[in-house]
Amino acid sequence: MNALLSGARFTAKRLVGAALVLLVLSVALYSLFYLLPGDPARLACGERCDPSQVAQVRERLGLDEPVHAQYAHFLQGLFTGRDYSAGTSVRHCAAPCLGLSHQNDQPVSTLIVEGFPATLSLAVGAMTLCLLLGVGTGLLSALRRGGITERVLTVLTLAGTGTPVFLLGLLLLMVVCAYLRWLPFPSYVPLAEDPEQWAWNMLLPWLTLGLFESAKYARLTRASTLEVLAEDHIRTFRAYGVGERAVVARHALRGALPPVIALGALDLGTMLGGAMITESLFGLPGLGRLLIGSVRDVDLPVVVGVVLVIGTAVVVANAVADVLHALADRRVLPS
């Protein structure tokens, strides 16, 4: 009962901490508007605006207000939505309102929601593949330490860490689609439309990102497994006749996985914000592509919105990983 209570307190503390981090992040991002050279109203209006149009845009976006008031409106828009009005025309931006895109006047939240399925597909698939592959090879090379298996795996993972993701993706595309013709060149099909086509088309992006990321998981898993295998309690269970498989599965893995989970949460968060290179390479209409496009066009509301989403994903994933870690290892909880 007591453990449950301290567990709940721990979780609550983590979540409050996450919320605070996000608040700080939003302030930092919002300052972007003012730190960047150039007039936001002019940026929003476009190259060919005359001063009166710029003034109109300034009033409509509330850029004539003091900075803190603008930030307050921004926060308020996040929770309750806000209206942009100039003269008679009123544009409503619904509840998690992150502003309007300078490029096409669409709410940023709509753009993010449109890009999210592709990003989510890529992140979840690639992360699953990466964990299976990374933890598997890491564990294998820890258990076969000093053998030929370990040496081969070490070389492979080193190669994996050293290969840039765009090179890996291009190679896969060339070999699988152009040379062997096992798969057509991928083009994104939403999961809801055709699950089978979705999976086939996502296969190469998953492989690219998953293979690339798995190398570091292999190294981390190997190192932390070897560390745990050298601990006294492993010796205890060996000295009590518990089989090697049970020793590894029940005792070594439990100790070796928390750092892997922590890193996984961080990476999953980053991937949920869009794996820019992979998305661009395979033409996936995800957040990464959205971010690259908006940076190129200096579409500040979109940049701020997407980065805020990435931040949220990372922070939340971290909080979840902390809670998972505490569940596995109760020593983390304050007594």
Add this chain to the structure above:
Amino acid sequence: MTPRTAPGTDAPGTDAPDTDAEPGAVPEAGAVPPASGALVQVDGLTVDFPVGGGTVRAVDGLSFRLEAGGALGIVGESGSGKSTVAQALLGLHRGTGARLGGTVRVDGTDVGAASVRELRALRGATAAMVFQDPLSSLDPYLAVGAQIAEVQRAHDPRLSRRAARRRAVAVLDRVGVPDAARRARSRPHEFSGGQRQRVLIAMALACAPRVIVADEPTTALDVTVQAQILDLLHEVRTETGTGLLLVSHDLGVVAGSVDDMLVMRHGRVVERGPVARVLGAPAEPYTRELLAAVPRVETPRRRPPDLRKRAGAGTGGTRADGPLLEAVGVRREFGRGRDRTVAVDDVSLTVAAGETLGVVGESGSGKTTLGRMLVRLLAPTRGTVRYDGRALTGVRGDVQMVFQDPVSSLNPRRSVGESVADPLRAAGTLTDAEVTRRVRELLERVGLDPDAYHRYPHEFSGGQRQRVGIARALAPEPRLIVCDEPVSALDVTTQAQILELLARLQGELGLALVLIAHDLAVVRQVSDRVAVMRRGVVVEEGPVDTVYDAPRDPYTRALLAAVPVLDPVEAAARRAARRGATAEHAPG
């Protein structure tokens, strides 16, 4: 002195088998006919560890046997190979690169030749090991009940999960873990050190083994808890008829717990026989040396009484009659809010010039925190520390400290000479040449070669490193040194040498010492006065012989009663007394 193998001159009635011979003369594994009845039979055991390019022989031609239900102690200093023997009984060297020779038979199984399956059946079910550090020896992630149940199910796969859990609760109850059904669901970190060791013993008992191999089972424990654990092992042995092989560096621990003992040195047996004979009338010089080095809690201090007078006369500038160092109502808290703990609470002490104040207490009693406040490494939360009548506000050269762990308290990347020179350089009054000369003097003074200046800590033994630590403390010419557990990491013979050095320096330099230790015997041998600490408070303070011979506080009495004694008869009497005393209290 050259190490010797077990001589054939043992007293009659020892357990030395006829097959005990020089290494090399022992036939290969399998050729020895199984001895009838012996639970453990070891013949000509050798263990070689690969080190660098070559090998190091840790065990060299060891032979012994242990009858069913018997109890054998193996004692030796660090590096004697005693733990290696314990591990060899369970075949724990398999797959580690160590090379074993000779034969080890446990309950009929040839451990060297056994298959992996046979070995697994042996481990835990026939021979169960109790390890030294119960915290690190249990899986931190799992409930202790589940861990014990797992061991049972490894040996009896037909046992249901539920039945295994029930049995785990039963053994936990058996070893005196209170509220066993609930505590079985707790994780190791939720237990105290002594309770954790009980959990490990419960695990050992889980499969009703024929012999328990206990490797330093009480070394990490406080003296009162140690007594409880040794009592438990004794009780288990008498009730279940389980054999016991007890490995320890502590002669006192062995004296009260086993029937026969082996003294090991450099991988060989120096002496063996019944405990009373070996400890009462040792035949070998090495055994006598070991025994002589063991500090006795019951013997008053051997010290020329005129030393203090001489010391007081030798140091000028002391304010007449006033104490050299005085702590007035010092208190130290750690943490804030709900996490706040009080490590030291309202402690007042005085140390006169040239005298030694011993501070004893068990772990967590606040003795180290107090020591650090005395040298002002820590600021008291309340109260003041006065040196020579003035309040100390920071670390100063007159009051120095020697730390417990000579390995981690010396910078491994600096030569020892540089480490000793640091305080001199910090003072900034000497030229480089003077510093070097002074460091060489100091090294010589603590019994090291002055040319050791340029060597690094890892090139020294534990005792030598502690000498370096002492030289460093002497460098600023202090008048008082606080020694925090200066000898607890050392073997008894080395321990005796370091204590002797401290006494000699005290005489020569007129130093005042504050000696902090958990070992009551060590404190008695070097102190003029002693303060007993418990939970941050000094429960008793006075002249050392008064406190030890006529303790007023019940806690002091309990501490003294728990100290292991070298006389097996006396040990048995004390055990009986403790059992009587704890009959009305819950064990814990």
